[in-house]
Amino acid sequence: MNDLDNLYRQVIMEHAKFPKNKVHELHDHDCNCKLDNPSCGDKIELQVVVEDEKIISAEYVNEGCTISMAGASIFSDMIIGASVEEAQVIADNYNNMIDKKDYDENIDLGELVALSGSSKYLARRKCAKVATDCFNKCVEEDKIKGR
Amino acid sequence: MINIKEQFPILNEKVNENKLVYLDSGATALTPNMVIEKQNEYFLKYNANVHRGVATLSGKATLEFEEARTKIAKFINATEEEVIFSKGTTNSMNQLTMMLDEFVNSKSNIVVSIQEHHSNMIPWQQLAKRHGAELRFVELDKNYGLDIDDLKSKVDQNTIIVSLTHMSNVIGETNDIKTINKIVKEQSNAYTIFDGAQAITHHKVDVKEISCDFYCFSGHKLFGPTGIGVLYGKKEILKNVRPCEYGGEMMASVTREDLTYAELPHKFEAGTPNIAGAIGLGAAIDFVNAIGIENLEAYVTELTQYAAKKIAELDFITIYGSIDKKTSLVTFNMNGIHSHDLTTFLDEKGIQVRAGHHCNQLILESMCTSSTARASFQIYNTKSDVDDLVEALIEAKEFFAWMI
DSSP: OOHHHHHTOHHHHHHHHSOSSBOSOOOOGGGOEEEEETTTTEEEEEEEEEETTEEEEEEEEEEOOHHHHHHHHHHHHHHTTSOHHHHHHHHHHHHHHHTTOOOOTTSOOGGGGGGGGGGGOHHHHHHHHHHHHHHHHHHHTTOOBTO | OOOHHHHOGGGGOEETTEEOEEOBTTTOOOOOHHHHHHHHHHHHHOOOOTTOSSOHHHHHHHHHHHHHHHHHHHHHTOOGGGEEEESSHHHHHHHHHHHSGGGOOTTOEEEEETTOOGGGTHHHHHHHHHHTOEEEEEOBOTTSOBOHHHHHHHOOTTEEEEEEESBOTTTOOBOOHHHHHHHHHHHOOOEEEEEOTTGGGTSOOOHHHHTOSEEEEESGGGTSOTTOEEEEEOHHHHHHSOOSOOSTTSEEEEOSSOEEEOSTTGGGOOSOOOHHHHHHHHHHHHHHHHHOHHHHHHHHHHHHHHHHHHHHTOTTEEEOSOGGGOSSEEEEEETTSOHHHHHHHHHHTTEEOEEEOTTOHHHHHHTTOSOEEEEEOOTTOOHHHHHHHHHHHHHHHHHTTTTO
8 A cells, every 4th residue: 555545544534524423513612622733724622521430422623634534533433432531541542653652552543543644744643633632632621521 | 047957956856756846935945056055155164253353254254244235135126224134024024013113002003914924914913912003904805816995995094004915925916015005105104014025036126116114025935045034124214213132233332321223234133143044145136136037027927827727727626816817826725625635645746835724814714715735836847847736636636536
């Protein structure tokens, strides 16, 4: 597979075209987090809702490229049912994979692995991480609904 | 006649195993050999500080540094006293906010336009905010050109500064700044400032003919080094405004209580300047003069028109702005595909274009998009580069067909 085909795998194209958990508008803005990628204009606003220590929804509004769309779709879908701490582990491992840093290969990153092709493109790493970075920001700023 | 290809050995480089096709000169122009060599000459032969003492090396450095200033002054029809070296256009604009700070108050308004690069908008936005002044925006017409009638309605007796671009870095169209300057001066006592970052390499700029108060540009878009630029100001104004920075070189004499300023332009050049950069910019002016700015303009305009028309023939591409007014760049999107995806595809083919909001979120909002691709052209580009781009766009459409 050449680099381009590796970057734009079918699973990524599918998530970008039919994103999961994406909504037109979020309500209750007090517990949302926004993240802009100023170099390119990728934007996301994420709302994570927790009930009984488990994430029950991760909805977002976003705009951006195929990679950032797919990243948000796959990641948001993966963390539903997980605890915030488990989701953080996924986000950190995934970010490290994208940044070509050491990461725990025993952690199942599921379909997120398909985004590993973006690590070759320095300018695209931010696109791939926009959703996970936004999730980390939600945790850091204590903006998880129901927590 | 200068051999263009020989001046740019970088064009022989491979990018992602493909021939480099550099279509991002609107971001920064490639550097010709004569600029690289002239800069190196400073480090190799007379690496000393300028305007310091009587030693031979410092004398030679000062001579070359000031000769570069003379070349720049001639290039824009100014005097040496009116040419201040800065770090670039952004720095020139920020310096101006400090120089003109004392004239702004809560009754004033400052006029910019929706076409402005962030470097000619945010400094004024923040200056206005500090003084409780009003920041006014000249709106655009349906093709994203400056709406001159709107400019007329925005400028009044309380307008203290009007700062507009000479050529939009997104739309690639040139504004008639001589007429604009006249309109502003007829309607107000405002200081007029023009952002020449894009225009300086595509048009003959004559500051006397334009009759503007200030004109700013960067060296690196004019084949010079990065980190060096110019702030042109009318002598009578420069004499009466405060310097932005204090320190060595900008003073004539100092007491415990106060100082007297150095002569122009040194009053505005505190500290050790970017000596090699300035000398390199002087060589860049030599390069442009060897071609002739009129020839450069004619060549790049024709090439840009060729590109705009070829790209416009592709029915899956949207071009922004009037095609026939484009003289240096083409901004476009592939329908249904984000510009980042498109430019990554082009990059794999060795084609370097810009993607994103081009440091102008406001104009992109008015274009109802958050991101575009931009191909910009220079003297070293050829029709074959354009053909490569067009061919790659067709391939990209096939590659992303599933998404569209």
